Amino acid sequence: MKIYLKPYIYLLIFNSLGLIPLQVKSQNITSPNIVLIYADDLGYGDISNYGGYIPTPHIDNLAKNGLKFTNAYAAAATCTPSRYAMLTGEYAWRKKGTGVAPGDATSLILPGSTTLPGVLQKAGYKTAVVGKWHLGLGKEAPINWNKDIKPGPLEIGFDYAYLLPATGDRVPTVFVENHRVVNLDPKDPIIVSYRKNLDGNPTGDKNPEQLKMMYSHGHNQSITNGISRIGYMSGGEKALWQDEDIADILIQKSIEFLKENKNNPFFLFLSTHDIHVPRVPHERFAGVTGKGPRGDVIVQLDHTVGAIEKALEKLNLEENTLIIFTSDNGPVLDDGYLDGAKENLGNHNPFGQFRGGKYSAYQAGTRIPLIVKWKGKISPGSKSSALISQVDFLRSFAALTSQNIAKNKAIDSQNQWKALIGEQAKARKSLVQQAIRNVLSYVEGDYKYIEPHSGPTKVPWGVNIETGFKGNPQLYNLRKDPGETENLVSKMPEKMKKMKEELKKVRNSKSLNITNKQ
Structure with a gap:
């Protein structure tokens, strides 16, 4: 049985044996570095x-x-x-x-x-x-x-x-x-704790005078570099x-x-x-x-x-x-x-x-x-x-x-x-998107389906962002409506059902879904 190695592997082996001068060493252009x-x-x-x-x-x-x-x-x-x-x-x-x-x-x-x-x-x-x-x-x-x-x-x-x-x-x-x-x-x-303060160290909520940047919500525990963080550390x-x-x-x-x-x-x-x-x-x-x-x-x-x-x-x-x-x-x-x-x-x-x-x-x-x-x-x-x-x-x-x-x-x-x-x-x-609380959306072609979820309409800790959660399913045409303003479920109920089923298939899959490839 013959074993084939990539060209740069041969270069590495030969160089380690002293068979290639230093100035000849080079990388294989077909296998680029990746940053x-x-x-x-x-x-x-x-x-x-x-x-x-x-x-x-x-x-x-x-x-x-x-x-x-x-x-x-x-x-x-x-x-x-x-x-x-x-x-x-x-x-x-x-x-x-x-x-x-x-x-x-x-x-x-x-x-x-x-x-x-x-x-x-x-x-x-x-x-x-x-x-x-x-x-x-x-x-x-x-x-x-x-x-x-x-x-x-x-x-x-x-x-x-x-x-x-x-x-x-x-x-x-x-x-x-x-x-x-x-x-x-x-x-x-x-020592790190996410439950209680350690050694009575200063915190954002107790010692705001030590802060160079004030917190708005959360982020009011241990202070490092004049900034209070999440969690306690000593x-x-x-x-x-x-x-x-x-x-x-x-x-x-x-x-x-x-x-x-x-x-x-x-x-x-x-x-x-x-x-x-x-x-x-x-x-x-x-x-x-x-x-x-x-x-x-x-x-x-x-x-x-x-x-x-x-x-x-x-x-x-x-x-x-x-x-x-x-x-x-x-x-x-x-x-x-x-x-x-x-x-x-x-x-x-x-x-x-x-x-x-x-x-x-x-x-x-x-x-x-x-x-x-x-x-x-x-x-x-x-x-x-x-x-x-x-x-x-x-x-x-x-x-x-x-x-x-x-x-x-x-x-x-x-x-x-x-x-x-x-x-x-x-x-x-197609692909699947994941929001907080593991709420999933399914994108296929021009359309996007967001599964129903009864959670809050705004992110609950004060960031002033819509969650996209609604008790009923949502369907949008992303090409015509990239801002997701018109829910098409009532106009396209069959499309919504198909998208829902496709998301279910992905969710239940246990191996590479070949049929989902272009």
Whole structure:
């Protein structure tokens, strides 16, 4: 039996034997490096190339030199389930406990799972995640933050990890590198609780005079860097982050990874945090937009994109690197802090032409920007209206690296590689959206069905966003009515019934649904 290896595997083997001079080592152009830049709470209308009024020249440059999608979706309207779905190829509502994770959640993706980084790691890629994680860490609760914390990213396919364990508004407010808290002093151990205060430490509700940013709802517990968070924490003083420096640190760690792996195929998942609360721009960006901290951190995010592109150019990797830019869910303005996000909007509309927002079953919850650039391979300035979901990344990259994934694994992911790089105008036939409370919607062609749910019409913790929940089913024509204003159920009852049945089939499926592919 003959065994065929990819060309870069032969190069690695021969080089290790000293058979290839250093100057001859190169990467295989058919297996590009992959950099996935994942924004947090960035709306469809937040980028100037998508109609926004905040300058984003570097992100716009990606679109100018790459492929812009106008019909792309995150799998869910909140961060944990959208990330879970993207990394596993399975909608998060299939697994209990994958809602918005608390800061002390244990690992939601367990060793042995089929994952996006695992697929690429098996193909010979070096893999890294830098930035927000929010998928839990460790095996047992409570997590001991003073020892090795695992399982985590390294146990599911990443070779390197530099993380915000959850989000910036949750404790612990420290970085974790691989399995350990960064800069932790053993004499000052970290203790975390989501039930009671520790050692009588100051909190936002008891000590508002210590705050440099006032909370609006929730977010009134332990104080770090003059900002009160969700949850209580004591210890770890030397390990605490400064919010203003987070973006620069993530850039630094990302570029270090790129430099270390410039002679290997690599996958970098850069999971930015800028637009998620608390929004605290570095002083270089504070006040530059006149639209408050939310506007300023969008510019800061754009700077991050530019810094990564510049690093790839300096390393002569631009032509062999696929860059994907997208967001984990739709936008929200007041998400817990009085930072003037709504008051300073002016003519900028983060929601674009869509209804709802983060948390919502309506379009603004999951309809997100998606830009793909691959110099020399993707036609500059191209656009695609193909229906595509982030859950498709797993099987698409498996196809790129010639790997077969079992039908009972990554069951919601589809190979949309050709659509992703603009070689095919159509992609999915349909997809499922997930709002809070696991309320599902089904999109097929021009139409969208939202299942009935008797929950509140507004997100109940004060963000002023419509949930999209109604006691009766909803049916919309997204092409004619992108704002989802006219419920067509009474006019098209048979269409509604068909969409309802199709959603039921997806919900009950246990393996890859081949019939659902375009």
